Amino acid sequence: MSQGPILELRGINKSFGPVQVLHDVAFSAHAGEVTALVGDNGAGKSTLVKCVGGIHQIDSGEYFFEGRKVQVHGPRDAAELGVEIVYQDLALCDNLDIVQNMFLGRERRSGLVLDEAGMEEMAAKTLEGLSVRTVKSLRQHVSSLSGGQRQTVAIAKAVLWNSKVVILDEPTAALGVAQTAQVLELVRRLADNGLAVVLISHNMNDVFAVSDRIAALYLGRMAAQTKTSEVTHSQVVELITSGRSGELGLGNGNGATS
Amino acid sequence: MTTETLPEQRASDSRVGGHLRNYFERVRGGELGALPAVFGLVVLCVIFSVLRPAFLSAINFANLFTQGAAVTVIAMGLVFVLLLGEIDLSAGFASGVCAAVLAVLLTLEGWPWYLAVLAAMLTGVLIGLALGSLVAKLGIPSFVVTLAAFLAFQGVVLLLVKNGTNISIQDGTILAIANNNVPPLLGWAGAVVGVAAYAVIQITQARRRTGRGLVADPMSVIGFRVAALAAVAGVAVYVLNLERSRNAAIVSLKGVPIVVPLIVLLLIVWTFVLRRTAYGRHIYAVGGNAEAARRAGIDVDRIRISAFVICSFMASVGGIIAASRANSVDPNTGGSNVLLFAVGAAVIGGTSLFGGRGRALDAVLGGAVVAVIENGMGLMGYSAGVKFAVTGSVLLLAASVDALSRKRAAAGGRR
Numbered sequence: 037m038s039q040g041p042i043l044e045l046r047g048i049n050k051s052f053g054p055v056q057v058l059h060d061v062a063f064s065a066h067a068g069e070v071t072a073l074v075g076d077n078g079a080g081k082s083t084l085v086k087c088v089g090g091i092h093q094i095d096s097g098e099y100f101f102e103g104r105k106v107q108v109h110g111p112r113d114a115a116e117l118g119v120e121i122v123y124q125d126l127a128l129c130d131n132l133d134i135v136q137n138m139f140l141g142r143e144r145r146s147g148l149v150l151d152e153a154g155m156e157e158m159a160a161k162t163l164e165g166l167s168v169r170t171v172k173s174l175r176q177h178v179s180s181l182s183g184g185q186r187q188t189v190a191i192a193k194a195v196l197w198n199s200k201v202v203i204l205d206e207p208t209a210a211l212g213v214a215q216t217a218q219v220l221e222l223v224r225r226l227a228d229n230g231l232a233v234v235l236i237s238h239n240m241n242d243v244f245a246v247s248d249r250i251a252a253l254y255l256g257r258m259a260a261q262t263k264t265s266e267v268t269h270s271q272v273v274e275l276i277t278s279g280r281s282g283e284l285g286l287g288n289g290n291g292a293t294s
Numbered sequence: 295m296t297t298e299t300l301p302e303q304r305a306s307d308s309r310v311g312g313h314l315r316n317y318f319e320r321v322r323g324g325e326l327g328a329l330p331a332v333f334g335l336v337v338l339c340v341i342f343s344v345l346r347p348a349f350l351s352a353i354n355f356a357n358l359f360t361q362g363a364a365v366t367v368i369a370m371g372l373v374f375v376l377l378l379g380e381i382d383l384s385a386g387f388a389s390g391v392c393a394a395v396l397a398v399l400l401t402l403e404g405w406p407w408y409l410a411v412l413a414a415m416l417t418g419v420l421i422g423l424a425l426g427s428l429v430a431k432l433g434i435p436s437f438v439v440t441l442a443a444f445l446a447f448q449g450v451v452l453l454l455v456k457n458g459t460n461i462s463i464q465d466g467t468i469l470a471i472a473n474n475n476v477p478p479l480l481g482w483a484g485a486v487v488g489v490a491a492y493a494v495i496q497i498t499q500a501r502r503r504t505g506r507g508l509v510a511d512p513m514s515v516i517g518f519r520v521a522a523l524a525a526v527a528g529v530a531v532y533v534l535n536l537e538r539s540r541n542a543a544i545v546s547l548k549g550v551p552i553v554v555p556l557i558v559l560l561l562i563v564w565t566f567v568l569r570r571t572a573y574g575r576h577i578y579a580v581g582g583n584a585e586a587a588r589r590a591g592i593d594v595d596r597i598r599i600s601a602f603v604i605c606s607f608m609a610s611v612g613g614i615i616a617a618s619r620a621n622s623v624d625p626n627t628g629g630s631n632v633l634l635f636a637v638g639a640a641v642i643g644g645t646s647l648f649g650g651r652g653r654a655l656d657a658v659l660g661g662a663v664v665a666v667i668e669n670g671m672g673l674m675g676y677s678a679g680v681k682f683a684v685t686g687s688v689l690l691l692a693a694s695v696d697a698l699s700r701k702r703a704a705a706g707g708r709r
Contacts, residue, residue: 129583
């Protein structure tokens, strides 16, 4: 897949009051690929993602989607483009079942009444498309699910809406070894299905296991964006901790290579 | 966690055994549902009918309904507020204010009954709008807002009834609500139509689901539910249609009290709203995880305000029933134990005080338990003091069951 990126940001600046969190950041994500977004705490990963998702408005810079320049003023705009974010705390309602959670806020109805059967069918189809076979029943409450299953439901919820870009904020942070492997497999499958996946992670093993590209933020600047196959483990750690690594990184321009 | 595939599970779920197993699993996991209330109701009824055979008489059975009606209706409204994890301590006196509005307009101003009822209900809606806005928009805890309103409304009732006078109600239509009965034949017709409609809805729903290849309740389970409903409705209508008058030659007293179909109607409407509409789904979502609901694009403030509006509206209906039953409105209408009985009814029925879990049916089941306790202990000749203490203990017991089942669900479910 060597066509242009589906999502591209150029020269993004974002300040909160006197604190400038993002400096002239460039970022892109390609369909069918997993782009890992790495960086130390406070590097601006979450802020960048929230700008993409429309939760924060960018101060200046350009937002391209499928090659078109777009304006994103809120979460609804981002959702309409096909950008979905799965937050770290998942935002699931424990007292609702899997189908109810997946359709929360966007319930399908026929007239006044909820179209339960239709929603259950769509949810089952989506989970099947992701080859998820670990849940017993779609009508079980989310409170009875394991951490990995909850993550799966949250991801399936994001995929349900024919989304094109799915951003995952530390999906494996709270999971055990086996469940982490399960979720990473799912992340890979999303990309193989043609979605552009952005994976925020602190875990270098995860990053190297599934990503095609790595984007490293350092103190609010994009230190480098490179193919995963072209860098080593320690180079990425250097980029995260000091913003540069040999030829790569800040100091060689703003690193926004693809 | 199990790794059964979906198709296998579908097959085993459609059998009765699987259905029962799922049910017991849910109960063990802390989802007790109606179980404690039904169990309590049966135990209480057995105890009282053994100790006081009069408890089982037709006249006492009819009394139970009219006694418990106002509290049950108020509790049904409270379920909405409790579902959000909020509380409305002013619901009792809100019903008092609405009843006072009704009495003043009806008796002192001479309004026709329908306008006075409309005005009372409108008062309820406005009260809910004010309380809900204070909670949702200003962010004052509902406990404090409604505690303040509790005191203020008590004052408003006093002012409306001119410092403690008693306004009697003479309007026949209003008095009929809690004092008159449905003709026996109409009672039977209503029961038959109701059970038939329930059966048709359940069966078509299951048919539609199996037609689309989804898991549906097995026909035997549906048959059991329909039969149970038919039995309960049949016995109730039969007993209520017995002659209850001590002297039938002078005045005949039989038939289902009008409050019963009224409560059934409200139960159907609110159950439909909670279970079948997007609005109801959003109420549960806000109660379960307000932040998740907000991110899903649900207007959380609007949901909060609307729940308080429904609660106060139902309080106004409860106030009208109370006024009808007492034939008058005085400063104590909706006061003393009404609120605690209503909260107790909702919680005893199985609505969680922590939000996110509850049904309109809970109010009816819990309302029945509260009414049976009050009625049975009255027959036993206990004083009001003992009755309060016992009802309080039952409320505490229900709240403990609620807290424990929540703990159990959290421990068993999360991972």
